[in-house]
Amino acid sequence: MRCYLDESYTIFSTIYANLIGLRKELADSLSSCRVLVVGAGGIGCELLKNLVLTGFKNIEVIDLDTIDVSNLNRQFLFQKKHVGKSKAQVAKESVLRFCPSANITAYHDSIMNPDYNVEFFRNFQLVMNALDNRAARNHVNRMCLAADIPLIESGTAGYLGQVTVIKKGQTECYECQPKPTQKTFPGCTIRNTPSEPIHCIVWAKYLFNQLFGEEDADQEVSPDTADPEVAWNPADAAARATASNKDGDIKRVSTKEWARSTGYDPVKLFNKVQLFKDDIMYLLTMDKLWKKRKAPLPLDWTEIHQLESSQEEAFGTGLKDQQVLGVQGYAQLFHRSVETLRSQLIEKGEGAELVWDKDDPPAMDFVTAAANLRMNVFSMNMKSRFDVKSMAGNIIPAIATTNAVIAGLIVLEALKTLNSDFDQCRTIFLNKQPNPRKKLLVPCALDPPNPNCYVCASKPEVTVKLNVHKTIVQALQDKILKEKFGMVAPDVQIEDGKGTILISSEEGETEANNNKFLSDFGIRNGSRLQADDFLQDYTLLVNLIHSEELEKDVEFEVVGDAPDKAPAPSVPEEGKNIANGNKDSAQPSTSSKAAAEDDDVLIVDSDEEPSSSTMEASPESSNRKRKHHDADTDATASKRKRLDQQPADDDEDIIALD
């Protein structure tokens, strides 16, 4: 261990008394170096405080979010009076109050904005992430690789946390190891055979969008007659599948049109879908589904209200939201919320769409009611609004102390990094309980770069399996290059000897290509595409394998990827599943955690559904087509600005090597 106090040691007695452990050169470099903090939330607030107290002078901080009351239990630089204001801006002001000599620049903006190019990143000696979503992490990872600036990455969820250091050429980058993707549920589970509350919640969110929001072909709520389980033989299933595609869901009108035609009559909705009667009765005719499962029990509006009402007593000592109502209660809640949402829609005018938001009470009421009614239909125990909100909103529980510990570790790693002591740098895991070797904080050696990494390898390459006759260019851009491979603005050309341009990042240039199939361009088995993201200074060669045998609901597969993991807990640290990832998805991000058998802990993306004060973009999910948002069109400066948001991911298992 190198001794930091040698003959050239100079004692600081005045200004930097608490930097006594630092060599003079290091202490000096702290005051002159420039660092970037990406995110001013839970980790960000703690990190800014630690940085200035340690002696860092030049700090830039960026966050696109505004302050919400639920942040106040841990984001201590904010007070109630700041709710609605820019996090980066208020954080800066609060820090200056106890350290007026600090030089802080705040940006209320998305780090994915092309203004923050490689030259911007090169201004800094160190970048520290304090993020909560994978898309931004991927992006910053690439920018730091491109600029060759060390990056300290971190994450927390509940009691757990993790810190690691990324340095081009010396350590793994953030994308060297494939990360388990967001857990999604097959369409037939959502539409026909839900078996868990989460399936009903996802269904309810889909229903919201079908009725009030942006309709999406991947978010169907009506019974799925193309469900492979329904038919006895494959020919039958295929016939049904074709039938439904051709007629647009078997002669049913679109859910929204139908709803509009009834004037959004809650009773009619209730009895139809939607819900709860006609569509269920239709499901019952698909008798194969119910051979081994308990059959759903349809609900009828009038019948429910004739039942003796089992009213809840005064809710006692729990939170109001933690009550579980009865069927009548949820039927009434359904009724009220539909009426409120209907008025909201009317107010917005012709062609209006609502965006689901967990902090918008009628929207949350609607999902709570619809999900619970469906749970009841399928004989599941119903859930309180509190629990439904957790699952529907992908809420990650969070506390101040976990963030405080992680932010402390970040600065300690930062000091080593500035000294270029990369061999001293570590990945450090924070566990909830000590491991068998008594460690609560587990430092592990950093891994060298993965030579086959599709991001940091010298000539990154991947192989993707898809159906060239069924994949459209838009899907290649949105689902594969952006969502899967983390590009923000891809340019794609075909390696066909002619350099045919398939996708241009310039708005409008290749729009005509969007709905064409890849095969229309002569792309076939073995074709190669060159995809570039100039902002990220990233080129990826994509080898295509044509396949007609992909599973249902699977549009593509990356060959050589680790399989999607849902590790079974052997000794779970907490009984609950931690919901994480996926900011805007209608799909949830439940995951079970690998046990901390020895030193495994999971870095977590804590992606909440944003509140109405921050939300601008429409909800997205890994399963449906993504809306492209141009940040320049965001008119209201006080709201959250964002470019394409990608759904964040699941926990990753990391094995400690210590």
Add this chain to the structure above:
Amino acid sequence: LALALSRPRGEDNIISEEEAAQYDRQIRLWGLDAQKRLRGSRVLLVGLRGLGAEVAKNLILAGVKGLTLLDHEQVTEESRRAQFLIPVDADGQNQAQASLERAQLLNPMVEVKVDTDAVESKLDDFFFRFDAVCLTRCSKDLMVRVDQLCASRNIKVFCGDVYGYHGYMFSDLGQEHHYVEEKPKVVKGSNEANDGPEAKKRKVDPNETTMVKKTISFCSLKEALEVDWTNEKAKSSLKRTPADYFLLQVLLKFRTDKGRDPQPDSFAEDSQLLLQIRDDVLETMGLSSELLPNTFVSYCFSEMAPVCAVVGGVLGQEIVKALSQRDAPHRNFFFFDGLKGSGVVDYFGSK
């Protein structure tokens, strides 16, 4: 905004809308019961330097009923730069008093009070009005005294300090600390005919959990610091014993002898003394000086802010756990080495 400090004392079981909104993300982690217990707890925090400020922040954000900040020292430029609660123009004021305003603003729902007396001057019954006591920058004798008098009254006692890159916390939750742990519910497997080996395994339902009650006992600080290393059992466990334990003994002795912690101003003199104390302390214990190599001297001056954050985070969470009686407490020391990034929990004292 009628609520907050005008709440009735004692068991009030209703969580207000404001609390529910503000504490939402932590209620979702440790549950409503735990939050209510926190909300009924009064804590004494002694010492408002780097570590103290971190603990204060963590407890206030968590939503305890009351937090008393006790410190008799005055703000100096050095102490002001060590923490984030004291305003820039507060030099010369009492440290706790200067921290009050910012501390209160962290969470108006907590009653934050100030006491400017020296903790040594406090009579026994002063401590009895609290549910938990957290001592930082205190002498060994004072800590032992307070621990003895509090633990018997079921007042939870915590000690902690940061010395340069190193930090520790100690807890004494009494002879019988009761708590609950949330465990996944074990459900019986289904009666499918062809279960095979699966049938034998008890199925764990990931969505349902149950609360399991547990009890655990702690020894006193005195016992923890006066381990007999001469017996064979203790000797054989030396290999797995963190050197930080002995470092702590050295630093506590230094504090007792000099009435202060090692200062950068007197680095040469203090480092000499530290080495001497190391030799004395280890010799008295019947142990070799090699257990604590000379290099330790370089890393234990002053309080490193990031180390305060780490130790303050762990310590703060232990206090929250103890007051809320939820989740297994660390037993009974936590040592953090900021150079290695390692944090270990270890037990010293009678089993």
